[in-house]
Amino acid sequence: MxxxxxxxxxxxxxxxxxxxxxxxxxxxxxxxxxxxxxxxxxxxxxxxxxxxxxxxxxxxxxxxxxxxxxxxxxxxxxxxxxxxxxxxxxxxxxxxxxxxxxIDRAYSSYLMAKSRGYEKLSFEKALESELERVNTSFGKAHLSYVGRSxxxxxxxxxxxxxxxxxxxxxxxxxxxxxxxxxxxxxxxxxxxxxxxxxxxxxxxxAHEPKNKIIRDFIYKPLWFKKIGHLLIPSQALRGKLMHNLNQANLKPISNKEELPSEMRKMIYTKYFKDExxxxxxxxxxxxxxxxx
Missing domain, CATH: 3.40.50.300 (P-loop containing nucleotide triphosphate hydrolases)
Structure with a gap:
């Protein structure tokens, strides 16, 4: 091979x-x-x-x-x-x-985190809070909107x-x-x-979940998932099953909010102009x- x-x-x-x-x-x-x-x-x-x-x-x-x-x-x-x-x-x-x-990458990442139940803040507040939140491994992986941009x-x-x-x-x-x-x-x-x-x-x-209970089962570290690890020891098989379940639970975002022009200008000036x-x-x- x-x-x-x-x-x-x-x-x-x-x-x-x-x-x-x-x-x-x-x-x-x-x-x-x-x-x-x-x-x-x-x-x-x-x-x-x-x-x-x-x-x-x-x-x-x-x-x-x-x-x-x-x-x-x-x-x-x-x-x-x-x-x-x-x-x-x-x-x-x-x-x-x-x-x-x-700006678009950061907002798209924010919408993904929101659809997975990770994000509760508004986009503007999430950007303002980012430096504090990315100090954890979870925050760095899922809430780094400016940093990854x-x-x-x-x-x-x-x-x-x-x-x-x-x-x-x-x-x-x-x-x-x-x-x-x-x-x-x-x-x-x-x-x-x-x-x-x-x-x-x-x-x-961009998408959103059809059912938030199924979404939380997929993305949140629930204790009873450990039972699934015992029942299905194969990591590859568990991953495939979760992927298929997630895909079946998705639907296109019905009302995707566009960023107002003034907010885009503010974000550009504050975070991305020099970059x-x-x-x-x-x-x-x-x-x-x-x-x-």
Missing amino acids: NKSVNFFGLGAQKSGTTTLHDILKQHPDVVLPKYKESHYFNDEETYKKGLDYYFSFYFPPIPDHKVVGEIDPEYLACETCPERIKEAFGEELKFIIILRNP LYSPQIQSYFNTFPSENFYIIKFENFTQNLKESINHISNFLGLQPFDFEFQKASNV INKLELLIHKDLSNWKY
């Missing part, structure tokens, strides 16, 4: 990585994990299990001469991931990064570890509005043969449509 990885999709979170995964997995020369997002390199307990576990648990058998990758948006904001990935697979990896307007230090960490020419960086709006062209460019970047991909509607769009200017210089892309 081949035990090497050729590329990683690093994120950002809520920026089209599920769509990218669902399209690239169609290519006959691409091998991706059986389930998107292993979190292997950012989860301490999983990382301790080693690369043999990583390949045997998350990947199907990998024939030679395949392009092997993983798309996990947790890796972009992970401070330890660049060095861990380099130690595992060397410097000659390729990386794909999709960057969304940080500060892309320049995250990307700089990878640039410090890998050659900058190994990165394909695209804006979310360009990716979604020109999906076929974007996928063709990414395929060329990865060295893939031309392939007639199927382009369907975007994956992982966007730094990011422009770092990645050499025009981000003027993100500015006010």
Whole structure:
């Protein structure tokens, strides 16, 4: 079994990585994990299990001469991931990064946390309270709206570890509005043969639960879940069952509230103005449509 990885999709979170995964997995020369997002390199307990576990648990058998990758948006904001990935697979990896307007990314992340029952505050109050709340591992994982949207230090960490020419960086709006062209460019970047991909509607769009009791069963650490661990010892099977239950319990958001223009300007000025200017210089892309 081949035990090497050729590329990683690093994120950002809520920026089209599920769509990218669902399209690239169609290519006959691409091998991706059986389930998107292993979190292997950012989860301490999983990382301790080693690369043999990583390949045997998350990947199907990998024939030679395949392009092997993983798309996990947790890796972009992970401070330890660049060095861990380099130690595992060397410097000659390729990386794909999709960057969304940080205000939109933060708000989309907020809506996801709210739909899962993690968030009770208004968006404005949640941003104001973020620094206090991300001191816990739970808060850092689920309530980091501004922090995960500060892309320049995250990307700089990878640039410090890998050659900058190994990165394909695209804006979310360009990716979604020109999906076929974007996928063709990414395929060329990865060295893939031309392939007639199927382009369907975007994956992982904003949603809300049909039933909040089922939602809480899935996302909250309830004591009786331990019984399920005894009845179903297979982590993979438990994960698949929970995923299927979650998908069945979702519906599109009926009334998605858009951010008022004045609030967007306030958030831009308070949290992201300097960051966007730094990011422009770092990645050499025009981000003027993100500015006010």
